[in-house]
Amino acid sequence: MNITALEKTALSVRALSIDAIQKANSGHPGLPLGAAELGAILYGELLRHDPSDPAWADRDRFILSAGHGSMFLYSLLHLSGYRDITLDDIKSFRQIGSRAAGHPEYGMAAGIEATSGPLGQGISMAVGFAVAETMLAARFNTGAHKIVDHYTYVLAGDGCLMEGVSAEASSFAGHQGLGKLIVFYDSNKITIDGSTDLAFTEDAAKRYEAYGWQILRGSMYDFGEIAELTARAKAESGKPSLVILTSIIGKGAPNKQNTAGIHGAPLGDEEVAAARAHLGIPGDFYIAPEARDYFRAKQAEWKKIRADWQALFDAWSRENPEKRREWDQFHSGRAVPAALPSYRAGEKIATRSAGNKALTAVAEANANIVGGAADLKSPNAVGLPAEAGTWTKQNRAGRYIHFGIREFAMAAICNGISLHGGFRPFCATFMVFSDYLRPALRLSALMKQPVIYVLTHDSVFVGEDGPTHQPIEHLASLRIMPDLRTLRPADAEETAEAWAMAMERGSGPTALILSRQNLTVFPKADPNWKQNLRVGAYIVRQTGDGTPDAVIIATGSEVGLALEAAEKAGDKKLRVVSMISKELFESQPAGVRNAIVPPGTRAIVCEAGVHSGWERWAKPEDILSIDRFGESGPAAKTAEHLGFTADALLKIISR
């Protein structure tokens, strides 16, 4: 270990961070200054990576959970040779067009493994990375060839550890004995409000011990110690490790270090000058020559590591052609079409149950589907075929994951599994509890990860569990999240197609909104309905010929209700449209939309949720919705109590 080079690297991280933040007049110097030494040894010595091939499948992963310290990451990516982060990016830190955005954004530059910033989610996604590693290793490694063997490193701060999502994920990681997860805890005892003594005096080490983690302690500023602790973390294969590094926030800024003032504001000209004098930084955006030389020399070493792995991988490929084909399929990002279950019109089946049949078919065709529920395997109906097995300490090849009653961590872990590569994760809970995981769902969307969210019990038709369990505003609130695709199928046949549509979507998450109650499979007048469904809506049935008197737009279980009302409406010419995805349909060209909902024709909307968002299609008085919290009672009685019935719809139609 070249201590001088590491020191000069740390110096350069400080210099770049100070200047980038000062120039942007915005950013968080506290972390990059306080943890620069860890960064130096991490990118120089600890990470098994090759900056010239940042997509190398067996690289170690590093996730900056404390994403506000983004200059830490950008400095090190640049110094260690990741081409995507140039000095110009750093000089235009936090400006439009710079890959050095305010917080690390996945997809912006190779080397950024995850979008972080919303606290607690980085470490939770890292758990997912570690899960995925075990899953790949169990499937593809052989006695002769260990082609999957890498670590997941995290840098987390006080904020990450205070957030509940990290508690959920860390308990899960301990339970599952994720030995290749190594979390460095930058323990500087300072948050935005001041000392952690204000709100956070728990014994975090003891808590993590209680989760089943190995606890290690040291100083942020002792390279030898960090190296030794990391070795011990790697040596413990049965437990994740929390490496608590005592640090000084903003270290190097002589007057502001160790204060809350340096957490999230530029140093200011005076303190920049003081820090430069104190640290010996000779100029703007300084990179020490020793650091440049060090990393230049490192490239060959890393390329060799990468090439050795490639040789191993090639040998493995030759000896295991079938595994290799599967590997390629796992990593292709493309789904294999499945033979979907079929149904007869008139069958009564809940779309959650139809969802399970579809999931089974899709999971049989796609061995890289993994996932589970937050302790609702049977109510959410997301069991996998028995041969898929359960992912446990003992069976890392298992595919069903028991996440526990931890919705938020579940979703964050699925983000991590997806980001890692190789798998298509799904997760499930009651739709009303999509609120619990919403912040992670937003990151799925922002990172364009094709995670599939199975959300069952999708309306007041949940019945007896009452308003705490009956979604009202959730469908509307999911639809408006950018890049999330929301699909609410109306019967078992549509559910099968919805699963296919979710699988076809290679980029961005999909929410499958499914019913608890049985729905009757209805006949489809349109022979091409499956294809037409893919624009987001299709015509289920039209009574009478020619231009309809009105179009009834419904989704999910309300399509059946619309059909019932249309039936009762007698000689009116009514067109019933199933709009499986409102936002998808609204994104279609006018021609496509007009063919389904002709402009100038009266449209009536029926959906068991808030009306908001439907005014594009119908007048307020032509929307049958539920704009209040629900009630506890049997489903039909509850709907009646809320005035949400076929008769109520009929009344609107007849008006």
Add this chain to the structure above:
Amino acid sequence: MNITALEKTALSVRALSIDAIQKANSGHPGLPLGAAELGAILYGELLRHDPSDPAWADRDRFILSAGHGSMFLYSLLHLSGYRDITLDDIKSFRQIGSRAAGHPEYGMAAGIEATSGPLGQGISMAVGFAVAETMLAARFNTGAHKIVDHYTYVLAGDGCLMEGVSAEASSFAGHQGLGKLIVFYDSNKITIDGSTDLAFTEDAAKRYEAYGWQILRGSMYDFGEIAELTARAKAESGKPSLVILTSIIGKGAPNKQNTAGIHGAPLGDEEVAAARAHLGIPGDFYIAPEARDYFRAKQAEWKKIRADWQALFDAWSRENPEKRREWDQFHSGRAVPAALPSYRAGEKIATRSAGNKALTAVAEANANIVGGAADLKSPNAVGLPAEAGTWTKQNRAGRYIHFGIREFAMAAICNGISLHGGFRPFCATFMVFSDYLRPALRLSALMKQPVIYVLTHDSVFVGEDGPTHQPIEHLASLRIMPDLRTLRPADAEETAEAWAMAMERGSGPTALILSRQNLTVFPKADPNWKQNLRVGAYIVRQTGDGTPDAVIIATGSEVGLALEAAEKAGDKKLRVVSMISKELFESQPAGVRNAIVPPGTRAIVCEAGVHSGWERWAKPEDILSIDRFGESGPAAKTAEHLGFTADALLKIISR
């Protein structure tokens, strides 16, 4: 302690729960059967309460955090003499109109202290109850008279302990040394999916020890032990206590107890018969005479306790008339009007800063306002006047609360403070992180608690922090939550009024949506604008006379942008409307709405968020919105990059 009576009470809880759930053919027998003994001793011996006066301010509180076990609560409320839960309610458990709803619903019956069911939130709200108790005690108790002196009891299950929100709240409770919080942990090792070994093998006791709690252990089925452990919990005044009671889920159902099958499904006829035989239950909805007699005899004892307190309170009132006046004010539920800050047109001030001025004024007038932020006191601008002090172990009279980086627990704790009575809590975070606390916000709304949520950094005008910190879909997603009032003031003057409106609202939560960036105070053409604002929208300015060519509806910072565009639009007759609360305005009679936005007049909408919901007022092409995630860059550049400028609005106007 009359052991026989307690045993017969437990038997009656089992009998009522079995039958109610069987009759409803829906519900969760696992908890009421498994924890019946705790229920018996809790309602019979431990709680200091008076069922004939369930609103008694100094009663002990009990929160059933595992709300799915609602029959536990209903059985005990009925048995112990709370009049709101009749045997008929129990016989119509989970039916429309029954006060015995699927999950306990606050407001449905006296004795239900909080709505529970969404896991983890009950215990977190209980932390708020315990906070409020210390706050009242510190303000009102005197050396001679301890009029506030009660405990908060909780029954929590494995699910409650797995959820991240309980981790946040429990860490906070430990930090704050809430000695009068006593949590019974029903440790039955079974969840819906099966054994807790599937996902939850952490050492929960050690974790709570790490939080700073006292840990006690015993059996659910030993009355003497429970009494002794509770005495030890009460004796420890500096730490909350976790009393771990080993239990058997569904105890008494001989074939189904200790299985996941009994968690959430009726026993079925056969098992009902077997349980009756096993337990010695002679008939339907059986209440043992010994239990009836026991609780009948208890009433006088409880009335005496209540009367003794009343005498104490009366004596205290006589000796401390000023305190008494303050007590009444605290408990009146009414806000005292404050002298709000005023501004001059042209002043530039962020609405978050104006919010702090208003909060200061309101908090000076209303000493029962307490609250704080999730480690963002200064960024959210929610500091209180210095004399308000900070609520800490050492200063229980303090009013500012450092919640730590725990948004979800913060909101749940505020719900608890509000439910407890006496205080008007507020809490604050960045608007984008309203997603983190959304499940608690929903409970505020469902329970109609007037908690005030201060959500700052309300749009892409946040700037450099980028898409993880820029709200896009949040404003729309907040507006559609039933019973939540969303207010987005457009300048400092409106912000002062928004705080007043929030305080005037005695029922239901309010979200104050405030800007990070400076906004210019604009002149208001309408002399009655403050009054008119209270319908949700008013006319800021109209260029030209007579019927306008178009109405521009804007909110928050976009009102300034609309005024700028209207200015540039030359001789067009334009009306600019500030719609501080879309949902409030939409709830007005047609006459009120039409006076602001005349029907038939072209309306244009401008808001820095998704367009959804605005189609009621404008055609899609007349809505200037942001329907994608944001970008990291200085605010103005970001807005320009996203095409969200006065010029873009002008283009729409000129079309």
